[in-house]
Amino acid sequence: MRLPKLQLYTKVLIALAAGALFGLIANRFEFSGFVGVWIKPVGTAFIRLISMVVVPLVFASLVVGTASLKDIRTLGRIGAKTLVFYMCTTAVAVSIGLVLTDIVRPGTSLPQQARERLIHDAANQRDSVTPPAAQQPSIRDLLLNIIPTNPIKSLVDGQMLQIIFFALLMGICLTLIAPERGRPVIDFFKGIDEIIVRMVHLIMLTAPYGVFALIASVVADFGAGILLMLLQYSIVVLLGLAIHMLVVYSSALKILTKTGVRRFFQGLRPAQVMAFCSSSSNATLPVTMDCVTRNLGVSPHVCSFTLPLGATINMDGTALYQGVAAAFLAQIYGIELSSMQHLTIVLTATLASIGTAGIPGAGVIMLAIVLGSVGVPLQGIGIIMGVDRILDMCRTVVNVTGDGVCAVVVASTEGQIALDVQGDSQKASARKTAPDDLRARFSEPS
Ligand code: ASP
Numbered sequence: 001m002r003l004p005k006l007q008l009y010t011k012v013l014i015a016l017a018a019g020a021l022f023g024l025i026a027n028r029f030e031f032s033g034f035v036g037v038w039i040k041p042v043g044t045a046f047i048r049l050i051s052m053v054v055v056p057l058v059f060a061s062l063v064v065g066t067a068s069l070k071d072i073r074t075l076g077r078i079g080a081k082t083l084v085f086y087m088c089t090t091a092v093a094v095s096i097g098l099v100l101t102d103i104v105r106p107g108t109s110l111p112q113q114a115r116e117r118l119i120h121d122a123a124n125q126r127d128s129v130t131p132p133a134a135q136q137p138s139i140r141d142l143l144l145n146i147i148p149t150n151p152i153k154s155l156v157d158g159q160m161l162q163i164i165f166f167a168l169l170m171g172i173c174l175t176l177i178a179p180e181r182g183r184p185v186i187d188f189f190k191g192i193d194e195i196i197v198r199m200v201h202l203i204m205l206t207a208p209y210g211v212f213a214l215i216a217s218v219v220a221d222f223g224a225g226i227l228l229m230l231l232q233y234s235i236v237v238l239l240g241l242a243i244h245m246l247v248v249y250s251s252a253l254k255i256l257t258k259t260g261v262r263r264f265f266q267g268l269r270p271a272q273v274m275a276f277c278s279s280s281s282n283a284t285l286p287v288t289m290d291c292v293t294r295n296l297g298v299s300p301h302v303c304s305f306t307l308p309l310g311a312t313i314n315m316d317g318t319a320l321y322q323g324v325a326a327a328f329l330a331q332i333y334g335i336e337l338s339s340m341q342h343l344t345i346v347l348t349a350t351l352a353s354i355g356t357a358g359i360p361g362a363g364v365i366m367l368a369i370v371l372g373s374v375g376v377p378l379q380g381i382g383i384i385m386g387v388d389r390i391l392d393m394c395r396t397v398v399n400v401t402g403d404g405v406c407a408v409v410v411a412s413t414e415g416q417i418a419l420d421v422q423g424d425s426q427k428a429s430a431r432k433t434a435p436d437d438l439r440a441r442f443s444e445p446s
Contacts, residue, residue, distance in 0.1 A: 012389045015208035016215055019386065020227060023219025032220035040217035043382060046210025049203045050365050051378075053196055055158055057362070058355035059167050060192040061312060066171020067186050078410060082306050085252075085406045086314040087350060092248055093316040093398075094349040097240045097323030098342055106232035107331025114222050115332055146351075164355045197282075200359055207361070207389070215386035226383070233328050234387050240320045241398045249405045257412035258419055259296060267295030268404045275400040279392045281311040281358030284400050292404055297418035298411040306410055310403030315353035317398030318363035321391055322349040322370045329371065329380035341374045348373040363395060364388050 006014070026035045101107075108115075146165050148154040154162035174182045218226055250261045265272075271288040278284055289307050292298045326345050330337050337345070352366045364385065368378055411417040 011208040012211050015212040016386050016389070019212035019215035020219050022212070023216040023221075024224060026216065026220035027223045032217075035217050035220040039213045039220075041213075043210055043213035043217055043385075046203075046206060046214065047381060047385070049206065049210075050200075050361065051368060053199055053203070053365070055155055055163065056192060057196045057200070057357055057365070059155065059163055060189045060196060061357045062164060062167035062355050063171045063174070063189045064186065064193050064312075066168050067174040067182070067189075078302065078305055078414065081410050081413065082309060082406060085409060086310065086402075089248060089252070089402055089406075090314065090316050090319045090350045090353050091346055093240075093244050093320040094323035094346045096244055096248075097237070097320040098327050098345060100236050100240050100243075101324045101327035101331075104232065104236050105331055106229060106236055107328045109229045109232055110222070110225050110332065114225060115334060117221070164351055168354070197357065197359055200357075200361070204361060211386055211389070214382050218383055218386070229332075230384065230387050233324070233384065234391060236328070237321050237324045237391050238394060240324060241317055241394055244316060244320055245398055245401055249401060252405055252409055256409045257417075259408050259412065259417070264296065264404070264408060267291055268401060271400050271404065272397045275396040276393050279360035279389075279396045281315070281396060281399045281403070283359075284396070285311045285358075288400055288404060292407045296404070296408055298407050299416035299418075302411040302414060302416045303407055306407040307403050310406055311358045311400075313354040314402050314406065315356045315358075315363065315395075315399045316402040317395030318356050318366070319349040319353040320398070321363060321395045322352065322367050325367055325380075325384055326370045326374060326376055329376045329383070330374065332380065332383065333377060335374070335376060337374060344373050345370055358396075358399070360392060360396075361388065363392065 023035070026032045145159075146162060148159065148162035148166055151162065151166040153159075154166065174186055253259055253261050253264055268288070268291050271284055271291045274287045275281065275284045285307060288311070289303055292307065293300055293303050323345055326349070327337060348370045352369045356362045356366045364381060367381060371378055371380060408417065
């Protein structure tokens with residue numbers, strides 16, 4: 001009998017449920033030792049595979065993303081507005097995540113004994129990427145350390161903030177040198193970027209097995225209590241995403257634009273649905289561009305600058321999720337985060353979101369940087385990996401919505417928006433305002 005061909009997401013969800021069930025059975029009938037020896041390594045291999053692509057992925061996608069600014073001098077004003085908007089909303093998103101996690105404290109719902117075992121496990125496996133909290137530098141050192149003294153060493157050591165800094169600078173300078181010199185370099189990095197994205201796709205094919213193994217070994221060790229805790233954690237992430245979308249984005253639209261909030265969300269709906277189904281800002285980009293120009297009347301000049309950049313560097317949903325995940329795992333491991341460490345999380349998650357590729361599962365890879373910055377053991381990723389797929393779908397919706405809000409805000413302040421176009425709900429009339437039509441209505445930006 002042939003089994004029906006299932007989508008990867010469906011397989012991951014089935015693996016999640018099956019892994020949890022298998023773990024519960026192993027815990028109940030006391031064969032968690034077998035799971036630890038034979039199944040857990042599959043999960044560890046999956047984590048190692050996704051960790052493997054971090055450095056090349058960040059470097060290549062950032063160089064390409066920044067270089068896509070093209071003529072940075074002409075686009076200076078729009079560029080500055082876009083970057084400020086992206087950075088500010090991302091920092092607000094992480095803060096919302098941190099505050100919510102500090103209030104709900106989902107990581108403390110597991111019994112003390114179980115948490116001590118988790119801490120003990122992590123201490124045994126701790127590797128060089130996770131410096132102990134006591135050795136964390138001050139914020140001044142942290143800022144100074146962003147500037148690498150030897151970028152090649154930063155790449156080898158996986159110093160992500162330094163890599164991000166150097167890649168941004170390299171991307172900017174690529175736009176400043178003669179195009180015939182810059183072109184081959186940009187093409188080279190585009191090639192690397194495509195190879196790595198392809199590699200991530202291949203690795204993601206193993207996600208059902210990895211997720212099964214990760215969730216099964218965690219539940220086998222810790223029983224049903226951990227599932228309840230993961231549910232609380234997921235609810236905190238979803239609540240944070242909802243607050244960010246409904247409060248922060250709506251306020252930005254109300255204060256900075258004349259586009260009604262309702263109209264905005266109606267117009268962007270197809271992109272949001274696509275983001276939810278694909279878990280990828282990149283894959284959603286064509287739909288986002290179409291919605292923003294056709295339904296919301298943003299001029300193609302602003303749209304073609306803000307949206308591709310946003311799909312690469314603006315990840316509010318991802319940053320919020322990273323804030324929650326870091327604080328949640330710190331609670332599990334009994335690490336009390338100081339206010340300085342909270343600030344470090346805001347800073348690292350904001351910067352890490354720049355380097356997060358708009359592809360499925362990239363956020364959880366970059367979470368390693370945020371955890372490392374405050375000394376939370378990387379092994380914690382294994383605890384939350386099982387529920388990551390569902391959260392990825394939701395945070396991608398917020399990532400894409402943030403890009404759309406920025407495009408509308410920048411276009412409004414630049415007088416590059418046509419407020420008389422019809423929303424997606426009135427498709428027949430909306431079709432009349434095609435991008436070409438809009439292009440004709442706006443002059444080239446100064
Ligand atoms: N999937 C997200 C995106 O494409 C990134 C992430 O994994 O958080 O926007």
